[in-house]
Amino acid sequence: MLSRITRSFLRSRLITFRGYSTIETKEVLLKENENKGIPFVRKITEELEKKDIKYILPIHDNELMLKIAKPFDYLTKIGMKPEFILDACLYDPLFMKVMVKNGDLVIKILDILVEMTCMTYENAIRLFTVYKDDLLAVDSNSIISRLQVFINVGINEGEELCKVVCKCPVILFSGDPMQSTILLESLANFFTRNQIKAIVKNSPQIIFKNFEEIEEKYEYIYFLMGIESEEFKFCKTWVDMPLDEIIKRHEFLMKCGRYVTPDPKRLQLQKENPPLYRILDTNDNIFATQVGGVTVEEWYAYETLHEKMKELEKKDKPFERIKPSMRKAYERRIKKGLPKNDFIIE
Template sequence: MAMRKFLINFNYLNNYKNQAVRFLTTASTLSKNSEVLNETATELVKSIVEEYENKGKMFTLPWVDQHAINSALYPFKELLNLGIQPEFLEDACLHEEKLFRSMIKNGQSIYKMLTIFVENFIMNYEDSIRMFAKWCDLLENETPQSIQSRINLFSGRGLASGIGLRRIFEKCPELLFGSEVQKMDICLEQISNFFESGDLKTIVNNTPHICLLDPTELESKYEYIYFHMGFVSEELAKSKCWMDLDLFSIIDRHSLLLKTGKYFYPDPKRPQLKKENPSPELIFDTPENKFANLVAEVEYEEWLIFRELCEQQRRLEDKQEPYEKIKPSQRKAFERRLKEKRENMEGEIE
């Protein structure tokens, strides 16, 4: 009965809107509109509460406290006024109990967050509600301002907009809640020094969780890959896992490929070497066993033994730096050294 009643009210509200004279809204019209909205929202919430009571779950709403109940009804009235169907709202709240609790507890804040999603992610309110319902237990502890500031961090840097922005947060929801904007900003600023703007955009869109990682560790990994392996920004941007490997895993994979003759430092005068080298995706994005068998072309057990030997050597050497640090001004000299070393090795083999 409650469902039928608020559906009738909602239909009346829609008819009333359609019949209103354009640009001529009187005070009595606004009052009537508000009354219908309030009645429809009240019946909707009562219907949801009744359904939960039938399932043995109790909700106590402050019906006698006008201010408190207005606050609880606020998001429902606003959404109904936007044309959201009451049956959709009822179904969403019954499907996700936490969503209903959040809406009656922090109605104004929740509605503002829904609006932020709609305006920034180019989505309708129904999809906005679905998105919030998926993460409501975490988002309810945030404020609209904190959510907007995190979104602005990415849109303001031109990393994504609209649907692309939405996909970033869907891939890594942690970026929306619990993350510190200042730390993410520092991380983005740091890695923007490594990559061209287009490549940075590719990385953030493919692997947005990079913004939550330690920028100092990222710098160490990037410097090794750039200086010691010779990969440039555009090439590394295609890999989705280099940032998740620890530094020693990167070094060990590279070392094994050097030992097995599967990788050579790129030489502009010998472009064939670069063509024959495995790509960053193959080196960094391949699981351990497949890396051993398909990339390095050794048995998996041999790879495990090699890693153990590398670890033992590191413990014995106890170096302050895990690899030779190369300043940008020293890169050409470093490349000449590598080239001479490779040519000497090739001469010995011949």
């Protein structure tokens, strides 16, 4: 029989979290005198002993036992069902351990998650049990600083911030908030504030990326593909996709006649190209058949050819990089270098 917490997990937006626990649990009914204080803590340890998991508590030291029970009582006083807390401890016995050893810190972390993201305490516990070692290894104030990085770019506290955290929980304990802020501020060279907000909502892991790599991909997509900055906010994959993969897909579509580099001076002759998200966010099968108009086998054959050509060419740079300030000069140079055909009178 699935426990209460297990069933809740199946309905939870945090369902993608991995490795919650491998211990099977059965529903345990609590008596009225077992749902708080020292009796509640003892009930948890008794149920764990039935699973051959033994915690030795100072049961003869009433003052110390009250201190151990304090964080559990805090959770029940704010409205959490004691059955949920019991299930959490039985489903992940290490949660019981950290509550006993670092209960005050656990409560502080849970409070931060609830106050800043409007996450329920139940969901906050689900998240915490998956990342407890990482969350306990950082200062609780640094968690606030990391979340503040996202608030500073326009992500609202509450539901918006909750979605960002659920999408990429490691933002709570990884990275340097100062470096993350610098990277996001640097994106203002390419994007508007609203575009940056949309990109961060789609791909919060961008704060961990190297700015040079982000810049290089932006330059290729913007200058070589002729795609405007507005399209980046609808694409979820460009942040993580290697530049070589972007180039490969772009060149393949051009060879298939499915992509023509836009000419700003000849808009009336412009072919409608697939949007960036269709080019990069689709899997191999959809990309080949629906975007490229070929079979997936032909796409795989091109991938093999692309790798062989890359080995033969051994370029230091995958493409000629152009800074935004040099775009017009670059376009003039390309236009000037085009071969001129003789004018023949027939």
